[in-house]
Amino acid sequence: MNEATREKLTNVSVATLATALYKRGLRHQVIQGVHPIGWKGKNMVGPAFTLRYMPAREDRNQLTEFRNPQHPQRVAIETCPEGHVLVMDSRKQADAASAGDILIRRLMKRGGAGVVTDGGFRDAAVIADLEIPAYHTRPSSPTNLTNNEAIAINEPIGCGDAPVFPGDVIVGDADCVIVIPAEIADEVADEAVEMTVYEDFVVEQVMNEGQAIIGLYPCTKDENREKFEAWRKAQGR
Amino acid sequence: MNEATREKLTNVSVATLATALYKRGLRHQVIQGVHPIGWKGKNMVGPAFTLRYMPAREDRNQLTEFRNPQHPQRVAIETCPEGHVLVMDSRKQADAASAGDILIRRLMKRGGAGVVTDGGFRDAAVIADLEIPAYHTRPSSPTNLTNNEAIAINEPIGCGDAPVFPGDVIVGDADCVIVIPAEIADEVADEAVEMTVYEDFVVEQVMNEGQAIIGLYPCTKDENREKFEAWRKAQGR
Amino acid sequence: MNEATREKLTNVSVATLATALYKRGLRHQVIQGVHPIGWKGKNMVGPAFTLRYMPAREDRNQLTEFRNPQHPQRVAIETCPEGHVLVMDSRKQADAASAGDILIRRLMKRGGAGVVTDGGFRDAAVIADLEIPAYHTRPSSPTNLTNNEAIAINEPIGCGDAPVFPGDVIVGDADCVIVIPAEIADEVADEAVEMTVYEDFVVEQVMNEGQAIIGLYPCTKDENREKFEAWRKAQGR
Amino acid sequence: MNEATREKLTNVSVATLATALYKRGLRHQVIQGVHPIGWKGKNMVGPAFTLRYMPAREDRNQLTEFRNPQHPQRVAIETCPEGHVLVMDSRKQADAASAGDILIRRLMKRGGAGVVTDGGFRDAAVIADLEIPAYHTRPSSPTNLTNNEAIAINEPIGCGDAPVFPGDVIVGDADCVIVIPAEIADEVADEAVEMTVYEDFVVEQVMNEGQAIIGLYPCTKDENREKFEAWRKAQGR
Amino acid sequence: MNEATREKLTNVSVATLATALYKRGLRHQVIQGVHPIGWKGKNMVGPAFTLRYMPAREDRNQLTEFRNPQHPQRVAIETCPEGHVLVMDSRKQADAASAGDILIRRLMKRGGAGVVTDGGFRDAAVIADLEIPAYHTRPSSPTNLTNNEAIAINEPIGCGDAPVFPGDVIVGDADCVIVIPAEIADEVADEAVEMTVYEDFVVEQVMNEGQAIIGLYPCTKDENREKFEAWRKAQGR
Amino acid sequence: MNEATREKLTNVSVATLATALYKRGLRHQVIQGVHPIGWKGKNMVGPAFTLRYMPAREDRNQLTEFRNPQHPQRVAIETCPEGHVLVMDSRKQADAASAGDILIRRLMKRGGAGVVTDGGFRDAAVIADLEIPAYHTRPSSPTNLTNNEAIAINEPIGCGDAPVFPGDVIVGDADCVIVIPAEIADEVADEAVEMTVYEDFVVEQVMNEGQAIIGLYPCTKDENREKFEAWRKAQGR
Incomplete structure (x- = not known):
């Protein structure tokens, strides 16, 4: 993916991105029900590489299956491209x-x-301390073989009821994870950066100037637009 | 599939099949939560042909998508092999x-x-009168585009938390639907027929002879085994 | 409401209406999870008159409350306008x-x-035999006071996760119930009647002519359009 | 149990009983989520005899367990007292x-x-035709060993979130099942019979006299009380 | 609200308040499923000012709706009285x-x-650091327009299945949030303070004196009552 | 229980134990949905002593019930053996x-x-600071009388859908809680210790040697086995 876009997406919130997608008619791009394991203070950003699980059939999911060098879960880990x-x-x-x-x-x-799952990770307390962002729904110790079989790599999938196509740009912050369709990632990143500048201005107005939100958020008054332009210039943004 | 097997599976219950699979360590082959729409008095039997849905992304799921001759839902209907x-x-x-x-x-x-879905069908009241078995969870009128996109044909899938591989043998009765792995369908059909003969004997004993179930179901007494053999011979089964 | 519209809506399916609303960007107008109690063979149609329940507080919901002539549940029954x-x-x-x-x-x-509730009715087996359409999720014998207090009449509400504004046109068939915004009820009814004519043609083609659905449903081939026009004329519709 | 009470409870609705218990501060005695399998037109009435399941541990729940003459599920069937x-x-x-x-x-x-379970029965379509009332949540073909172990007989239990003590009187109608504490079954039956007489009067007034429900149900007007007394006398009830 | 009451409620637990309401027959006043965002070490206390959401209809919930100075969500923020x-x-x-x-x-x-919602807040990680107590179920980034429309201000509502009337006193601690009916807030506060003194004594007895809880909690022995009175006097409470 | 086993179980993860049980065909021994309240940095280990709740009937669950010295909840606390x-x-x-x-x-x-419950504890924020491990699903302030009655001590029970027999060995870590059948606790502890040594080697290989997991985890290559033996010797484990 575009490195400038990656950088931009590192510095905006999933909430802002969700609103930018909402404007485009995309209303269900947030992966529902997941949260960061040990929030590491910085957004997760990268194109999606996917793994699909299906319900486990007991005869196909004995512990010995992991000895198979083609086991899709293991292969997914070893083939997920850098930065994904x-x-x-x-x-x-x-x-x-x-x-x-x-x-x-x-x-x-x-x-x-x-890494994101709409299930749970085992060893979550350990994962919390690793230098890689990870999102799940809750810690879960049983082996995946118990109820899931890893069946396919890099297909379009659902995750937490959101559609995920390989290559879509995934962004996770302290709250949530969102899926940005690959083809609009650059424009959405640009727009989100713009929106963030305005939101920062709003925060400043609310906290320091005691402004009301009506007319300010969203901006429907000329005087607020002017204030914003002045503030923006002063901030050099 | 083997026509003799198809015939056998038409005349046994899903409960009996579930027990036969349970003996083989397969405990989660019943498609959970579905029921027949207008039970037609005869088991549904056939190899699985699958369709996978993923969460719908609004821009890819406008009504106009159905005009696409490659739309997987439509293609699935037009390519599902006879008897499947x-x-x-x-x-x-x-x-x-x-x-x-x-x-x-x-x-x-x-x-x-x-046809089986772990979602719902629209026009269910009409489907109830068609001469084809159909199973779902509940009637649902909104178009599938609303929250699902048909994405892939004849992949391994989950349905009602059961694993379904293309070619697995699907059997539905008035209660439930079960998935028999293709490679054991013949032997399971044979065993289920055998089990059904014994169950019919048990019903006869309970209803007409006032027998207790302990020692009879399952059979743990020699005298019951002998009675059964005599009854079976008399029945010509 | 317009009586011609009422008549039209009596003869189309909720599925067709759901598609007509979907075209207009309204995707969540079906009241989820309800079904008819004793389907009476004819659509329910009428403008919405609403009753809102809130969680019951025990001291406000003793049986004696029903003695209050202002109890909103009772008042709703006695003030709901004819045809609603x-x-x-x-x-x-x-x-x-x-x-x-x-x-x-x-x-x-x-x-x-x-009448529609996204809860359940008591005496459902009796209601099944009354000459009024009723929809609910399941029979439920405890008095409403147990967990709900009737609090307001004819406010905008949610029902089965669908938005309902007083006066919106409610249509229920054997499968589901849908909410048509009042301001578009007439045009939607017209469109649904048109769609129904074409769907009837499609059924005829599929059942009697053995036609494939691709190119037919929706219609993307000129020859099908011509066939339809001829069929329609012949049918006098 | 008292045979007169049994007779009375055969002719009142669970809804009426739920209200009678509500008056006594008992608000959660209806077994939630169950319905009759093939409603047989007559209330189920009898004292409770209970069976408790716990989650199944695989090593204790092989099919061979049913060969054990002490298996609690089988023993429960063979020891449940007549009329229970x-x-x-x-x-x-x-x-x-x-x-x-x-x-x-x-x-x-x-x-x-x-028989009542807050799970499901297999062979439900067959059970529907037997001459014994049975209530469950949905048909379910897998053997109970799959996820439940029968562990104890005639202990106090929960069923559908209702408390059930051995000997409590269970009543099921076409809608629901209710649990009446043993010690108040007689008085509740009497009261329900009384309530039913009045409800029958109310139905007659609403259907034939076009009366409004306010002041009538519940009765808060002297004139309605007088009408009722006259009607009752005329009916010989 | 009474400032003395506010002060008292700041220093008791929601658990103690729940028990005080339970004594009065109020069993469902805790808002289920919510927790504090970044617990700030001090109870939230204040009269309720309410906002009701209903399901969103897409045409009424475009992003431009926020430009409406009458948008109820914005108006609620700008009109919620101080201390509420x-x-x-x-x-x-x-x-x-x-x-x-x-x-x-x-x-x-x-x-x-x-502020309390039985939904989720976006920007939850930021809210955690603000000097205002906030309770929700989980972080949620999509704009509220996605599935909810703010429809009414200061009506009686449900929140997490608890009944909330405007003016009821809301108390939140590190665990939960409870709704105290306005008319009993003062007496409940007094009682909770009393109960807290005794609970503190019990903790002291359990931790330092190795006392058993039977006879102590609740107090059913004269000797414990005497010990308590002495302890209380010594503590000056 | 065996003190050596207790010590071993203190130093392995629930995930490792789950895998050791999985090998033995036990797939559902993790108590689903619970997490530690204020993780104290050390595994909880001990034989199970159980308390069973059933749905509360209002007349049996007034606050005064706690004055009963035989109240099973209180008795359970006072009779749970040390180390359990x-x-x-x-x-x-x-x-x-x-x-x-x-x-x-x-x-x-x-x-x-x-202590473990598949419900919630009140005063959770206080419990977090106590020197005893406690696991639940979420904080919950209402008294247990509200919907549960403590009914039996030290029976076989379910907890979070896992089967628990008195005396089974319970182990909880930062993620989850697992139930080890008493009769295999010693051998499972031994095996888990062995597995942990190998897992530590794998972590070392992955983190410091940049090894791939295929062939390493699980070990299917002779060279990895040799490396491990050498590493183990060097570590003195």
Whole structure:
């Protein structure tokens, strides 16, 4: 992905991005129900590389399956491109793990930009301390074989009821994770940066000037627009 | 599939099949939460042909999408092989329809053996009167575009939390639908037929002879085994 | 409401209406999770008259409350205008009743066009035999006082996650109930009648002519359009 | 139980009983989420005999367990006293069966008054035709061993979030099932019969006299009380 | 509200208040499912000022709606009286935000005593650092327009299944939020203070004296009552 | 329990234990949905002592019930053996408390090894600071009488959908809680210690040597086995 876009997306909130997508008629791009494991203070940004789980059939999901060098979960970890976010469709099933700290360590060492599941991770307390962003619904210790079989890599999937196509740009902040369609990532990043400048101005007005929000947020008064332009210039943004 | 197997599976219950699979360590093969629309008095039997839905992204799911001759939902209906059951992974989402009566009529005319979704069908009251078995969770009138995009045909999928591989044998009765792995369908059919003979004997004993179930179901007494053998011979089964 | 519109809406399906609203960007107008109690073979149609429930506080919801002639549940029944559908926001709570057969009998006698709750009715088996359409989620015997207090009449409400404004046109068929914004009810009715003619043609083509759906539904081929026009003329529709 | 009470409870509705219990401060006695399998036109009435399930541990729940003559599920069927209702605490888990038609046939032959589970039964379509009332949440074909172990007989349990003590009187009608504490069953039955007489009068007034419900239901006007007394005398009730 | 009452309620736990209301027959006054965002170490206390959301209809909930100076969400923020807690009925819908940090900053500057939603807030990580108590179910970045329309101010509402009337006293601690009916707030506050003194004594007895809880909590032994009186005097409480 | 086993279980993760049980065919031993209240940095380990709740009937659950010296909740606290973990089957109901800080303090003083409920605790913020491990689903202030009645001590129960027999060994870490059948606790502890040594080696290889996981985790290459043996010797483990 465009590195300038990556940089921009590192400095805006998922809320702002959600509003920018809403303007474009995209209303369900936030991955519902996930949160960061040990928020690391910086947005997760990267194109999606996907793994799809299906319900596990017991005969196909004995522990020995992990000895198979083609096991899709393991292969996904070893083939996720650098700078990408591994997004797992775990069928919103958190009663067993989508992965654990060892796989996520490996993903980190390979340069992964982050990992998201709509299930849960085992070893979550360990993952919280790793230098890679990870999002899930809750800690879950049982092996993924218990109820999920990793079946396909880099297909279009659902994650937390959001549609995820390989290459879509994934952004996670302290609150949520959002999926930006690849083809509009650059323009959305630009717009979000603009929106953020205005929001910073609004915060300043509300906190320091005691301004009311009506007429200010959104801006419907000329005088606020003028104030903003002056403030922006003063801020050099 | 083997026609003798198809015939056998037409005459056993999903409960009996579930027990036969349970013996083999397969405990989650029943598609949870679905029921027949207008039970037609005869089991649905056929190999699975699958359709996978993912969450809908609004820009890709305008009504005009149905004009696309490659739309996977329409293509699935037109390519499902005769005698097969079309199984849809609708992500257990019944707030919008997986299909409606027109598509199901067409599937019927093409020789489909049945249709299952873990979502809901629109025009369910009409489907109830068609000569094709259909199973869903509840009637649902909104078009599938509302929250699902048909994305892939004949992949391994989940349906009602059961794993479904293309070619697995699907059997539905008045209660439930079950997925029999293709490679064991013949032996499971044989075993289920055997089990059914014994169950019929048990019903006869309980209803007409006033027998207790302990020692009879399952059979743990020699005298019951002997009675059964005599009864079976008399029945010519 | 316009009587011609009422008549038209009596003869189209909620599925068709849902698609007509979808074209207009309205995707969540179906009241989720309700079904008819004893389908009476004819659509329910009428403008919405609403009742809002809130969680019950025990001291305000003793049985003696029903002695109050101003009790909003009772008042709603006695003031719902003739030809209107009483729509209840029961907070999707079906553990206690929204109403029972006596109130619904009275509503029927007063000329109510139907009743919908996103909770459940008590005496549902009796209601099934009354000559008034009624929709709910499941039978529920406890008195509404148990967990709901009727608090307001004819406010905008939610019902089954659909928005309902007083006067919106409510249509229920054998499958579902939909809410048509009052201001577009006439045009939507017209469009749905038109769509229904074409759908009838499609059914005829699929069932009797063995036509494939691609190119036919929706119509993307000139030859199908011509066939339709001929068929329509022949049908006199 | 008192046979006069049994007779009275056969002719009143669960809704009326729920209101009678509500007056006594008992608000959660309806077993939530269950419905009759093939409503047989007559109330189920009898004292509770209970079976408690707990989550299944795989090593304790192989099919061979049913060979154990002490298996609590089988023992419950063979020891439930005549005229009693077998109530199963299946932990509201309907993904596997609480029992099937063979056990329920046996219970029927032994004189059981009915059976209730807050899970599901297998062979539900068969059970629908048996001459014993049965209530569940939905058909479920997998054997109960899949997720439940029958662990204890005739303990106090929960069923559908209602408290059930052995001996409590269970009443089921076409809508719901209610649990009447044993010690107040007689007085509640009497009161419900009285309430039913008045409700019948109200129905007559609403349907034939066009009366409004305010002042009538509940009765807050002397004139209605007088009318009722006259009507009652005329009816000989 | 009475300032002495406010002070008392600042120093008791919601658990103690829940028990005081339970004694009065009020069992469902805790707002279920919410927790503090960044617990600030001090109870939230204030009379309720309410905002009601209903399901969003797309045509009424475009981003431009926020330009309307009468938008109820914005108006609620600008009219919530000083010292009051803004309580939002978001229909327990957390897939989109009830509000974000800018509105909550404004509420804080206007002297709001706190804010509660049974949905989620966007910018939750920012809100965690503001000097105003805020309670929600989980962070949620999408704009509220996505699934909710702010429709009415200061009506009786439900929040997390608890009834909330304008003016009821809202108290939130590190665990939960409770709704005290306005008319009993003073007496409940007094009683809770009394109960807290005794609970503190119990803690002291359990931790330092190794006392058993039976006979102590609640107090059923004279000797414990005497010990308590002595301790209380010594503590000067 | 065996003190060596206790020590071993203190130093392995629930994830590792879950895998060791999975090998033995036990797939559902993790208590779903619970997390530690204020993780104290050290595993909770001890045999289970159980308390079973059933739905509360209002007349049996007035506040005065706690004055009964035989109240099972209080008795459980006072009789739980030293070193044991008190496990509560709260029916996964967290709308009211399973217990509060006073009871848990007493359990701690009596030498309890920990406490688990599949409901919620009141005073959770206080419990977080106590020197006893406690696990629940969420804070919940209402008294347990609101919806649960403590009914039986040390029966087999379910907790978070896991089967718990008295004496089973309970282990909780920062993520989850698992139930090890008493009869295999020693061998599972041994195996988990072994597995942990290998996992530590894997972490070292992944983090410091940049090894891929395929062939390493699980070990399917001789060279990795040799490396491990050498590393293990060097580590003196």
